[in-house]
Amino acid sequence: MQREWLQVYFIMGSNNTAQDPLVVLEEALKGGITCFQFREKGKDALQGSAKKQLAQQMQKLCQQYRVPFFINDDVNLAIEMGADGVHVGQDDMSIARVREIVPADCVIGVSATNLEEAVQAHKDGADYIGVGPIFGTNTKEDAKQPIGTDGLCRIRKQVGTLPIVAIGGIKLRHVISLRKAGADGVSIITAISQAEKPQLMANTFWDYNQYYS
Numbered sequence: 001m002q003r004e005w006l007q008v009y010f011i012m013g014s015n016n017t018a019q020d021p022l023v024v025l026e027e028a029l030k031g032g033i034t035c036f037q038f039r040e041k042g043k044d045a046l047q048g049s050a051k052k053q054l055a056q057q058m059q060k061l062c063q064q065y066r067v068p069f070f071i072n073d074d075v076n077l078a079i080e081m082g083a084d085g086v087h088v089g090q091d092d093m094s095i096a097r098v099r100e101i102v103p104a105d106c107v108i109g110v111s112a113t114n115l116e117e118a119v120q121a122h123k124d125g126a127d128y129i130g131v132g133p134i135f136g137t138n139t140k141e142d143a144k145q146p147i148g149t150d151g152l153c154r155i156r157k158q159v160g161t162l163p164i165v166a167i168g169g170i171k172l173r174h175v176i177s178l179r180k181a182g183a184d185g186v187s188i189i190t191a192i193s194q195a196e197k198p199q200l201m202a203n204t205f206w207d208y209n210q211y212y213s
Contacts, residue, residue, distance in 0.1 A: 006163055007209040011189045013042070013045060017193040029065040030199045031204075033202050035070065036068070038059075070085035073087070087110070090117060095126055109130055110126040110130070114147065118131060118155040122158075129162060131164050131166055132187075134151070134174070136168075146169070149181045166185075166186050167187035170186045170188055172205065172208060
């Protein structure tokens, strides 16, 4: 995978916005997001054919803008759709098992909430790790204790050059400090999905990353 994909890593499901999620995604794509993860989980999340249909529509948009399309957790759907990547959590399918069944060019990302999990993900062969929550967040009902910028620094020192994307309660004001702490980019959900102007917000996140780079 390309490390630059992680710079502005947007995550969204239908229940993360009060607007039409397809409109929000296209606005974010126009604004310069560098990767998109379809995460359809939690209260009022779509199921079955409705979930698959939305995923297909979102993938088509990402392909139109030439932005990588990842799927959270649902490995079978990722394989069926030919997604560019799949992201799994600590309680989802193991990296080894995912590697066995996905195409060789499918990117595998793993969530790590602490140093031990990050080191293990590195050993297991993850293509990148999503580190966090960095700050407090209400998006995930089962979110762990925030690790802060210091926690991110410690993980970076232990995993070498493995690509890292920071996640959890991230706002624009955090971007520079997180990049300095070792993140290759930031994952954003509500900062874009609930923004009044998603395109402008995405573009500002992109600008901040370019400023650091």
